[in-house]
Amino acid sequence: MSTRPVILLDGDASSPPEVLGHKGHGIDVMRRNGLPVPPAFCITAEVGARYRAEPEATINAIWDDVLAGMRTLEAATSRTFGRGQHPLLVSVRSGAAVSMPGMMDTLLDLGFDDDVEKALAADGSGEFAHDSRRRFTESYQRIVTGPAPDDPYRQLRAAIESVFVSWDSPRAVAYRAHHGLDDSGGTAVVVQAMVFGNFNANSGAGVVFSRNPMTGANEEFGEWLPGGQGDDVVSGTVDVEPIATLRSRQPDVYDQLISAASLLERLSADVQEVEFTIQDGALWLLQKRAAKRSAQAAVRLALQLLDDGLIDEAETLRRVAPAHVEALLQPSLQPETRMAAQLLATGLPAGPGVASGRAYTEVDVAIEAADRGEDVILVRNHTSPDDIHGMLVARGIVTETGGATSHAAVVSRELGRAAVVGCGSGVAESLAGKVVTVDGNQGEVREGSLQLSAWSEDNTPELRELADIARRISPLRAHARGDYPRLDRHTEAEVRSAMASGHSDVVSASPLLAMLAAIRLSGVS
Amino acid sequence: MSELAVLQAVRLKGRVSRDDLAATLGGDFVDVVDRLVGSGLLLDGPTLRLSPEGRGRLEGLLADERSQVDTAAVLAAYDEFRSVNTEFKALVTDWQLKDGQPNTHEDIGYDAVVLARLDDVHRRVTPTIAAVAAQLARLNRYSVKLQAALDNIHAGETMWLARPLIDSYHTVWFELHEELILAAGRTRETDDA
Numbered sequence: 001m002s003t004r005p006v007i008l009l010d011g012d013a014s015s016p017p018e019v020l021g022h023k024g025h026g027i028d029v030m031r032r033n034g035l036p037v038p039p040a041f042c043i044t045a046e047v048g049a050r051y052r053a054e055p056e057a058t059i060n061a062i063w064d065d066v067l068a069g070m071r072t073l074e075a076a077t078s079r080t081f082g083r084g085q086h087p088l089l090v091s092v093r094s095g096a097a098v099s100m101p102g103m104m105d106t107l108l109d110l111g112f113d114d115d116v117e118k119a120l121a122a123d124g125s126g127e128f129a130h131d132s133r134r135r136f137t138e139s140y141q142r143i144v145t146g147p148a149p150d151d152p153y154r155q156l157r158a159a160i161e162s163v164f165v166s167w168d169s170p171r172a173v174a175y176r177a178h179h180g181l182d183d184s185g186g187t188a189v190v191v192q193a194m195v196f197g198n199f200n201a202n203s204g205a206g207v208v209f210s211r212n213p214m215t216g217a218n219e220e221f222g223e224w225l226p227g228g229q230g231d232d233v234v235s236g237t238v239d240v241e242p243i244a245t246l247r248s249r250q251p252d253v254y255d256q257l258i259s260a261a262s263l264l265e266r267l268s269a270d271v272q273e274v275e276f277t278i279q280d281g282a283l284w285l286l287q288k289r290a291a292k293r294s295a296q297a298a299v300r301l302a303l304q305l306l307d308d309g310l311i312d313e314a315e316t317l318r319r320v321a322p323a324h325v326e327a328l329l330q331p332s333l334q335p336e337t338r339m340a341a342q343l344l345a346t347g348l349p350a351g352p353g354v355a356s357g358r359a360y361t362e363v364d365v366a367i368e369a370a371d372r373g374e375d376v377i378l379v380r381n382h383t384s385p386d387d388i389h390g391m392l393v394a395r396g397i398v399t400e401t402g403g404a405t406s407h408a409a410v411v412s413r414e415l416g417r418a419a420v421v422g423c424g425s426g427v428a429e430s431l432a433g434k435v436v437t438v439d440g441n442q443g444e445v446r447e448g449s450l451q452l453s454a455w456s457e458d459n460t461p462e463l464r465e466l467a468d469i470a471r472r473i474s475p476l477r478a479h480a481r482g483d484y485p486r487l488d489r490h491t492e493a494e495v496r497s498a499m500a501s502g503h504s505d506v507v508s509a510s511p512l513l514a515m516l517a518a519i520r521l522s523g524v525s
Numbered sequence: 526m527s528e529l530a531v532l533q534a535v536r537l538k539g540r541v542s543r544d545d546l547a548a549t550l551g552g553d554f555v556d557v558v559d560r561l562v563g564s565g566l567l568l569d570g571p572t573l574r575l576s577p578e579g580r581g582r583l584e585g586l587l588a589d590e591r592s593q594v595d596t597a598a599v600l601a602a603y604d605e606f607r608s609v610n611t612e613f614k615a616l617v618t619d620w621q622l623k624d625g626q627p628n629t630h631e632d633i634g635y636d637a638v639v640l641a642r643l644d645d646v647h648r649r650v651t652p653t654i655a656a657v658a659a660q661l662a663r664l665n666r667y668s669v670k671l672q673a674a675l676d677n678i679h680a681g682e683t684m685w686l687a688r689p690l691i692d693s694y695h696t697v698w699f700e701l702h703e704e705l706i707l708a709a710g711r712t713r714e715t716d717d718a
Contacts, residue, residue, distance in 0.1 A: 170612070170642050174619055178635040352627060363539070385700045386539030388689050405614035407699045413621040414687045414695075 005047045006065035008072055009040045009190070019044050021095025021188030026288045033267065035260050037285050039076035040192035041069035043160065045097060048186025051164040059161060066160070066191075073193045082152035086123055087116040089132070089194040091286075092159040094166055096187040099289070102171025103187060104163045105143050108229055109136035109194060111152040124199055131198050135229060156191075163189045195284040197229045197277045202250075205230045205277045208243055208257055210265040213273070213293040215335040216300025220258055230275055230286065253283045264288050269310040270319075271301050295324040296335055296455075299462045306469075313469045314519075320466060322516045328463070329510075331452040333439055341446040344436060345398065345427045349443035350409035351419030355396035356438070356449035359431040363390030370394070375449075377438055379428045383408035391415060396438030398445055400427050412440075420445055457512050470515035475522045477504060478511035490514040496521055527557050529590065530663055532566065532575065532583040537700045540572035549692055551666060587707060594660040594708065602657040603709040609649045610702060616642040617687050617695055630683075640678065643686070643694070647675055657705065664704060670697040 007013050009024055011032035017025040024042035031037050043062065051058040070081050070090075079088035089111040094103040109132045120129035140148040140155065144162045148155055166172065167187045176183050197205030206224025213221065222243035225232050233240055247254040257276060260283075264272045273291040277284045293301060302319035305311045311319070333354045357375030360366035363386070370376045370393035378394035380387060382401045388411060391397055397412045397419040404421065412419035418440030427445075437450040457463050458480060471477045476499050478487065487498055487506040490513040498506055499518060508514040531554050535541055538549070547554065561567040566579035575583065620639045621628055630636055651668060658665040674694040677685035687695040706712065 171615060171619065174635065174638045174642075177638050178623060178632060349625075352622075352625070385537045385696070385703055389539045391689075405611075405618040407614070407695075407702070410614060410617050410621070410687055410695055411689050411699075413618075413627070414689055 003044055003046060004065070005062040006041055006043055006069045008069065009042055013042075015044075018097045019046065019188070021045055021190065022097060022099060022289065023093055023095035023287055024188055024190045027190065027192070027286075029267070030260075030264070030285055030288060033263060035263070035285050036283055038193040038195050039073050040190055041072065042095065042191070043189040045095075045186050045188040048164050048167060048188060049184065050186070051161070052168065052186055055161065055164070059157065063157070066156070069191065070156075073191070077193050079193075081111055082113065082116065085119050087111060087119050089116075089120075089136075090156070091190075091192050091194055092156070092163065093190040093192070094163040094187050095190050096167070097185070098181060100172055100175045100181075102166065102169040102173075102175060104166035105139075106231065107136075107139055107143050107159050107162075108231060109133070110140070110155050110159055111194075112136050112148075112155075113150050113152060116152070124196075128196070128199055132196065135198075135231075139231065160189050160191075163187060192286070195277045195279045195282075195286075197225070197232075197279065198227055199279045201227065202281045203277075203279050204228055204246075205275075206233055206240070206243065206246070207273060207275050208261050209291050210261040210272045210274075211291075211297075211301060211304070213271065213291040213297050213301075215339065216293070216297035216304075218304055220261070224276075230277060250278065250281065253278055253281065256283050260285060266310065269305065269315075271297075271305075294335055295327040298324045299328065299466065303462060303465060314473055317466070317470055317473060317516065317519055320516070322513055322520075325463070325510075325513055325516065328455040328460075329457070331454045333437070333441075333450055333452055337450055337453070338439065338442070338444070338446065341437070341448055341450055343444060344431060344434070344447055345420070345423040345445040347398070347420040347423035347427075347443050347445075348404045348409075349419075349440055350404050350406070350421040351397065351412035351415075351417050351440045353396075353416070353418035353440045354437060354450070354452060355418040355440070356436065357395045358435050359398070359433060360390075360394075361428045361432050363387055366390045367393050377431075377436055379431050380408070381425070381428055382406075383411070391417065396420075396440065398423060398427065398431065398438060400425050457510055463512055467512045467515070470512060470519065474515035474518045475499060475504070476506060476515060476518035478506050478508040478514040478518075480507070480509075480511055482507055487514055490517055492517050492521060527554060528561065529583070529586040530554075530666075531557050531561060532579055532586065533663075533704075535567060535573050536575055536580070536583055537703060540574050542572050546573060549670070551669065590661065590663075591708060591710065596710070599657055599660055599705075599708050602653050602660075603705045603711070605653045605656075606650065606702070606705055609646055609653065610698075612642070613646045613650075613698060616646065620686060636683075640683075640686075643675070643678065647671065654701070657708065661704075661708060664701070664708075667697060667701045667704070671701075 009028045013028040020042050027037055027040050047062055074080050074088055077088055079086045081088040089109050091108045092110055093106045112133050117129050117133050137148055144158055197203050204224050204226040205228050208222035211218050223240040224246055225240045261272055261274050271291045272288050274285055275287040299320055302316045306316040357377040359377045359379045360369055361379050366376050366378050376394045377396045378390045379398040397417050399408045399421040400423055402408050402421045406421055409421050418438045420438055420443050435449050437446050484505040484507045485503055487494055487508040490510045495514055495517040534549055562569045565576055566582050568574045568576050616639055654668045670692050674685045685693045687693055
């Protein structure tokens with residue numbers, strides 16, 4: 001296979017995600033449907049694969065095509081890269097066919113030198129130009145590692161090469177090994193003209209979902225940061241605003257955004273997550289993907305899409321994994337309960353689980369409280385090795401600083417404690433003495449002692465509805481009761497043997513799970 | 526010197542039994558411990574703890590120790606440690622979590638890939654410890670303890686990777702990180718956790 005090494009994402013790229021990467025493919029789909037997307041091109045995954053064998057020769061061989069791609073972005077934006085009165089800046093993103101951890105983070109605002117900064121200052125404002133350059137310098141240092149060169153084209157080349165190299169990062173390699181993904185490929189790179197959420201007060205960046213991916217309610221959901229750029233929103237270190245505030249501030253932009261999300265949902269027949277930027281009142285869409293969702297939302301959204309006629313009954317059942325149902329049958333913090341309790345702190349989820357108790361900030365005091373029989377949540381600025389004794393007596397752990405791989409996170413997981421880390425300074429003081437619930441799955445601390453509950457196949461309407469659908473589709477109809485042979489467990493082996501024995505109806509303690517297994521075995525489509 | 530070693534070990538462990546203290550120090554410190562208890566610097570009981578006076582005494586001893594080292598050399602070693610620290614914490618996280626869920630350790634191939642990364646980390650950190658121990662000989666002990674934990678892991682006892690309260694690879698590493706932060710005159714508030 002040998003396609004062009006660089007493909008313009010103008011809506012006519014007509015190549016699959018395996019070539020364009022999932023991000024590049026999403027951009028092309030949005031362009032094809034007339035949505036406002038900054039011009040972009042991608043370097044194909046095939047080039048990424050070649051680069052791994054022969055880095056220098058590969059990047060040299062495609063460089064003219066990359067430059068031609070840059071000329072196209074310049075023409076489309078009426079800007080010039082690395083020079084001129086209206087300089088062009090670009091973002092550089094990794095984009096494998098399948099999203100995986102360990103790939104290079106997106107690098108924004110690439111293309112600066114001193115003259116570019118001056119021209120941008122004249123173009124927008126000095127503050128905007130300075131802020132953008134600071135963002136570039138810091139993120140280049142962090143992501144590409146090492147100081148940024150002065151020449152914008154050298155910045156571009158180094159960033160592209162860093163994306164290719166990140167395919168072989170230990171985390172990405174381990175992820176592919178674990179998931180049985182082909183290791184011989186490579187990643188695509190998307191280069192896109194920048195739009196600026198930090199341009200002025202009439203700007204911002206955020207993410208919107210076509211329906212609520214937490215609760216599964218049919219309502220828009222999302223968050224944004226006025227005056228921010230995309231990486232601020234994902235970083236979790238800045239206080240973002242709910243998408244509703246965009247409706248009151250910029251109603252036209254909001255309406256345009258929601259109708260775009262809804263169009264993308266109809267086109268893909270699935271709930272979408274869309275990254276956007278607003279520059280001086282104009283909406284731009286940057287990326288879209290199928291929304292990650294909770295188990296509750298997976299069930300509710302599949303049923304809604306069926307009701308809306310976007311998917312059929314067989315597809316509805318495919319959208320609900322047995323693991324979703326298994327999770328729903330276990331006690332957990334229901335999204336409705338969670339959303340109704342006041343949010344006291346957010347951080348990074350570092351130890352799975354949910355735990356409630358009174359917050360203590362000193363190890364010795366926490367140990368005394370636990371000795372009195374209290375449920376203790378330990379809240380620390382950071383953890384030191386000797387905090388282990390406080391962590392031992394705590395049900396949940398919260399820290400102000402540190403990431404999901406911090407020592408506190410490692411120890412919390414080793415002890416099996418729910419943990420949220422990196423909640424920001426001042427959290428220890430604000431939580432001290434309160435009864436709180438630590439949600440180590442979501443990375444939140446909420447007020448009060450929240451109760452866990454479980455769904456049941458018998459009593460939860462959504463699961464009953466799914467079971468009714470399954471009985472119309474499944475080659476093996478499973479019932480909660482009735483005069484049929486009994487299926488002891490809903491494992492694939494049991495289900496297969498019941499079907500092999502010619503049974504069409506069985507009684508099962510988990511009829512839905514039994515039928516989901518039967519449908520998967522028979523490959524009903 | 527041994528007084529500093531004992532006080533610092535008790536401080537890093539928080540509360541520690543005499544047996545565990547002897548194991549982590551790797552020597553016979555009974556006399557020193559008894560003397561420190563007698564002078565009120567250590568609080569005795571089922572476990573030993575620092576008294577406020579003991580903490581003050583320790584801080585004085587550490588400051589004396591710091592004043593005699595080549596700060597630039599320690600800072601250089603600390604910078605090297607930080608880069609390998611990032612990879613170490615990521616691999617422990619990958620050991621504990623698979624797809625955001627607790628690793629059930631049923632996938633032997635996955636676990637083997639993660640543990641192979643530990644060998645690489647160990648190769649990288651060993652010269653760093655040697656460099657800092659040229660300034661602070663006391664820290665040589667961390668190489669010995671990391672090697673012991675690694676040997677146990679190689680023998681299939683993977684609890685020696687991250688289990689708290691024993692001198693697992695992560696426990697020793699976490700304490701070493703604390704030592705380097707102190708030796709470099711930094712604080713955890715300003716540096717990564």
